[in-house]
Amino acid sequence: MTKRYRPDVMAVNGLNMKVQRGEVYGFVGPNGAGKTTTLRILVGLVRPTSGSCEILGGKPGSSDTLSRVGALIETPAFYPYLSGRDNLRVLSRLAGIDYSRIEPVLEEVELTGRADDRFKTYSLGMKQRLGIAAAMLKDPELLILDEPTNGLDPAGMVEMRQLIRQLGQGDRTVLISSHLMGELEQICDRIGIVKDGRLIKEGTLEELRHGARLRIKARPIDRARVLIGGLGGVGQINTIEDDILLVEVDLARAAEINRLLVGEGIEVSELCMAQDSLESAFLSLTEESDPVE
Amino acid sequence: MNSLLAQLLLVRKRKAYWTLLGFWIVLPMLFSYLLPYFAFTSDSNFRPRGLDKVLLTELLPQNFVNNILASFPFFGGTIALIIGVLFVGSEYSWGTLTYAFTQKASRLKVFGGKMAALGIVLIPFVVLVFMFAFLASLLIAMREGQAVELPPLLLTMKALGACWLIMAAWSSVGVMIAVLSRGTALAIGLGIIYALVIENFITVFGRQIEALSTLSQFLVRTSGYSLIYSLGATVQSAAGPGSFFGEYLSVARSCAMLGGFVAVALAISAAVIRWRDVVGNS
Numbered sequence A: 001m002t003k004r005y006r007p008d009v010m011a012v013n014g015l016n017m018k019v020q021r022g023e024v025y026g027f028v029g030p031n032g033a034g035k036t037t038t039l040r041i042l043v044g045l046v047r048p049t050s051g052s053c054e055i056l057g058g059k060p061g062s063s064d065t066l067s068r069v070g071a072l073i074e075t076p077a078f079y080p081y082l083s084g085r086d087n088l089r090v091l092s093r094l095a096g097i098d099y100s101r102i103e104p105v106l107e108e109v110e111l112t113g114r115a116d117d118r119f120k121t122y123s124l125g126m127k128q129r130l131g132i133a134a135a136m137l138k139d140p141e142l143l144i145l146d147e148p149t150n151g152l153d154p155a156g157m158v159e160m161r162q163l164i165r166q167l168g169q170g171d172r173t174v175l176i177s178s179h180l181m182g183e184l185e186q187i188c189d190r191i192g193i194v195k196d197g198r199l200i201k202e203g204t205l206e207e208l209r210h211g212a213r214l215r216i217k218a219r220p221i222d223r224a225r226v227l228i229g230g231l232g233g234v235g236q237i238n239t240i241e242d243d244i245l246l247v248e249v250d251l252a253r254a255a256e257i258n259r260l261l262v263g264e265g266i267e268v269s270e271l272c273m274a275q276d277s278l279e280s281a282f283l284s285l286t287e288e289s290d291p292v293e
Numbered sequence B: 001m002n003s004l005l006a007q008l009l010l011v012r013k014r015k016a017y018w019t020l021l022g023f024w025i026v027l028p029m030l031f032s033y034l035l036p037y038f039a040f041t042s043d044s045n046f047r048p049r050g051l052d053k054v055l056l057t058e059l060l061p062q063n064f065v066n067n068i069l070a071s072f073p074f075f076g077g078t079i080a081l082i083i084g085v086l087f088v089g090s091e092y093s094w095g096t097l098t099y100a101f102t103q104k105a106s107r108l109k110v111f112g113g114k115m116a117a118l119g120i121v122l123i124p125f126v127v128l129v130f131m132f133a134f135l136a137s138l139l140i141a142m143r144e145g146q147a148v149e150l151p152p153l154l155l156t157m158k159a160l161g162a163c164w165l166i167m168a169a170w171s172s173v174g175v176m177i178a179v180l181s182r183g184t185a186l187a188i189g190l191g192i193i194y195a196l197v198i199e200n201f202i203t204v205f206g207r208q209i210e211a212l213s214t215l216s217q218f219l220v221r222t223s224g225y226s227l228i229y230s231l232g233a234t235v236q237s238a239a240g241p242g243s244f245f246g247e248y249l250s251v252a253r254s255c256a257m258l259g260g261f262v263a264v265a266l267a268i269s270a271a272v273i274r275w276r277d278v279v280g281n282s
Helices: A035-042 A084-095 A099-108 A124-136 A154-167 A181-185 A221-229 A251-263 A278-287 B002-013 B015-041 B051-059 B061-069 B072-094 B107-144 B153-181 B185-205 B210-216 B220-230 B251-275
Strands: A003-006 A009-012 A024-028 A069-072 A142-146 A173-178 A190-195 A198-204 A213-219 A237-240 A244-247 A267-274
Touching: A003 A035, A009 A035, A024 A035, A024 A181, A035 A142, A035 A173, A069 A124, A084 A099, A084 A124, A084 B002, A099 A124, A124 A142, A124 A154, A154 A173, A173 A181, A213 A221, A213 A251, A221 A237, A221 A244, A221 A251, A251 A267, B002 B107, B015 B051, B015 B061, B015 B072, B015 B107, B051 B061, B051 B107, B061 B107, B061 B153, B072 B107, B072 B153, B072 B185, B072 B220, B107 B153, B107 B251, B153 B185, B153 B220, B153 B251, B185 B210, B185 B220, B220 B251
Parallel strands: A024 A173, A024 A190, A069 A142, A142 A173
Antiparallel strands: A003 A009, A190 A198, A213 A244, A213 A267, A237 A244
């Protein structure tokens, strides 16, 4: 899929991605990477310049598709002079669904107590929660959330993550975008990393973290490196700091390595699994920009 | 139907429309009844002889339709233009189209519901002004001890329809400007400049320049004034932003022109809404 707004502005550049039914898929990338444009294309607000996409087996923006999709795109935008409840009533009318869905979704996002206050008096966190409530109104098969924690304080972010995790349970598919890697790390089954409108990496958290490595603090470090290097099935060994090794190896062999080092008189003071955070994986990935085949 | 009900809920709860309605009722009451009545009751030495009787006759119930009609092509048109802008422009300003267009109803259904609601909202803007005008004329008749006679029912019904059509034409122009400019503030500014300045100057210079004279026949104001003139309204030709100097069109042509403005403005708006990307707050 490609979307060009002007000859010099390519928002989405040959993006190719697939979200599996029932998974929580994180769509991550720096600001301006093309995430929101992609999500707008998926709900029919924006038409791609070339290419196509299918959503729940249908055309983006068609009545049938929209009736099965709940979306929070960019900042929650509601009628400021209406209460939260009345805003949901308007959306219920447009969606052709019964008002009886309003109370359950207000309870789900814990907004019942303020539902009769005007939207313009809401805090940012409450606005985001109303946005989630609006997206949940149709009890959608697919939930699309664009930066749902934007502007929230740390406590609000934790609450929002818990809510999203809860919403993603069961058969519902969730597509969530963010520029905060740590946020998606805690919620998603799979993640796609986008940069300059292109999907540059896609996979499970484990795959994106480059696999697990052992972190070994040992003395003397050089002798330990030689001994470990002599073992079969060991990948790259990196020395970080003066006395710490990062070893690419099956984690099940940790005890074997420990026995070897101690048996050779090497002092082992730390041996644990070392994982790159998704954040650092993302940063290293976005420095390059080869698209996923 | 669901789209219409959604839009009616939005209208019912939005104070701006009801504030405009109140303002719009006060304007013709002030300029068509209160001030003329004060003029009638004040020192008659300021007026030419015989004008007293004319002034009073115009303010009585049998003439309330003719008296109030003149308010619509200008004041009413400007108010209707602002209503049209608010109906659509606010959606762009608040970014609410993103939600409206991602529920279930198609863009054209949402827009259709909105325009149907706009048509309904214009009804109280016409009917209430007529009702208040009648009440004002009734009070004046009672105060002056004049007989109360009603204008012909058919004339009243025709006048109500004509005024609704004039307001519909202006509000459609407002909708179109709001859609094209994707907002409220610029659209109101442009709309008022068009209504008060551009159409006025084309009309004024239309008396001196032949090409503009032809062009002036295609203005909303020309059709509006022609329509109320055909119903017996007194059209003031004094200078000013609401003045009218051009030639009157026939009733059929006035109605066709006003209907044409509604159709063209809404068709352009619908086409743009249907095809244009909804990006950011627009």
